[in-house]
Amino acid sequence: MTVLLAVRPDFSLPAVVRSHGWIQMVPFAELPDGGLSYIVRLSCGIVVRFTVQAITSGLRVDTTDILSVEEQSELQETITWMLGLEQDFGKFYQLARQEPKLAKMVERKAGRVLRSPTLFEDVIRTILTTNTLWQHTLKMCRELVRRFGDPLPTNHDLHAFPTPERLALENEATFREQIRMGYRAPYVVNLAQVVASGVLDLEDYKTSSLPMPQLRKELMKIIGVGGYAAANLLMLLGRYDYVPVDSWALKVVSNEFFGGAPITPKQVLTTFERWGEWQGLAYWFWDWKVN
DNA sequence: GGTAGACCTGGACGC
DNA sequence: GCGTCCAGGTCTACC
Numbered sequence: 001m002t003v004l005l006a007v008r009p010d011f012s013l014p015a016v017v018r019s020h021g022w023i024q025m026v027p028f029a030e031l032p033d034g035g036l037s038y039i040v041r042l043s044c045g046i047v048v049r050f051t052v053q054a055i056t057s058g059l060r061v062d063t064t065d066i067l068s069v070e071e072q073s074e075l076q077e078t079i080t081w082m083l084g085l086e087q088d089f090g091k092f093y094q095l096a097r098q099e100p101k102l103a104k105m106v107e108r109k110a111g112r113v114l115r116s117p118t119l120f121e122d123v124i125r126t127i128l129t130t131n132t133l134w135q136h137t138l139k140m141c142r143e144l145v146r147r148f149g150d151p152l153p154t155n156h157d158l159h160a161f162p163t164p165e166r167l168a169l170e171n172e173a174t175f176r177e178q179i180r181m182g183y184r185a186p187y188v189v190n191l192a193q194v195v196a197s198g199v200l201d202l203e204d205y206k207t208s209s210l211p212m213p214q215l216r217k218e219l220m221k222i223i224g225v226g227g228y229a230a231a232n233l234l235m236l237l238g239r240y241d242y243v244p245v246d247s248w249a250l251k252v253v254s255n256e257f258f259g260g261a262p263i264t265p266k267q268v269l270t271t272f273e274r275w276g277e278w279q280g281l282a283y284w285f286w287d288w289k290v291n
Numbered sequence: 292g293g294t295a296g297a298c299c300t301g302g303a304c305g306c
Numbered sequence: 307g308c309g310t311c312c313a314g315g316t317c318t319a320c321c
Contacts, residue, residue, distance in 0.1 A: 131299080131300090132299080132300065132301085133300080133301070135301080135302085136300060136302095139300095180299090180300065180301090182298075182299030182300055183297090183298045183299050184299080
């Protein structure tokens with residue numbers, strides 16, 4: 001079935017889809033026209049594949065199944081969150097237009113960051129990106145989805161991202177041996193268990209009114225989420241007043257602003273401080289020198 | 292608050 | 307084929 005969605009004038013679907021590496025991780029996939037394909041498990045338990053494509057009047061959403069009114073509504077809410085359709089970048093674009101290194105991103109209508117349907121999923125993905133090579137991250141995610149995600153009824157080779165409840169049934173050894181997660185295994189087990197049991201309501205953070213420093217502290221209470229991971233999650237939550245500093249950030253900021261000399265994470269943060277509530281975005285979409 | 296070392300995997304490299 | 311080195315963040319212990 002087909003559903004149409006309206007978007008703001010500053011929205012670009014390919015810009016969101018290609019905003020970062022999530023699109024390379026199952027069950028995300030990019031369509032040839034820059035659109036999005038994703039397999040989602042709705043709250044009623046059905047697994048649906050949907051595609052999103054840009055059309056003149058906004059977005060066209062096609063699903064593999066006929067959905068009830070409630071399911072359609074849930075799917076629309078999910079897509080709105082995933083693509084950041086609710087976000088307004090007017091104020092940021094005004095500032096960014098005055099910075100040559102951000103001119104291209106304004107032109108591309110970039111700024112939105114592709115999100116998973118749930119924060120639980122984004123936390124797991126983020127943990128899988130830490131302290132390893134990107135190819136290993138992709139492999140861990142692929143195996144996690146293939147082994148524990150509910151299959152698409154029309155194609156059992158495709159799966160939705162596993163639920164906290166499903167992952168909470170597994171133990172550390174399974175994740176170490178089958179998913180090759182290494183020391184990250186207890187982090188994932190713990191997160192699945194606290195979310196599945198209701199001890200931690202991660203999805204509540206999507207609408208949290210906590211100031212950034214407190215929200216960052218809350219995120220860092222999750223075992224396996226340190227400074228970088230928390231900053232990355234803040235970006236995904238639409239909080240852009242902090243920069244996710246990893247080894248890449250140290251490298252590009254050093255090359256751009258410090259002549260390639262070794263720098264500290266604090267120097268990265270100081271460099272982007274002037275962007276205030278938008279510093280995360282300014283860093284993320286900066287037109288970095290490529291060496 | 293800052294620092295050092297352990298934790299894991301997988302790719303690159305030398306033998 | 308085997309061993310070694312390295313990259314990549316987080317946690318814990320210690321100062």
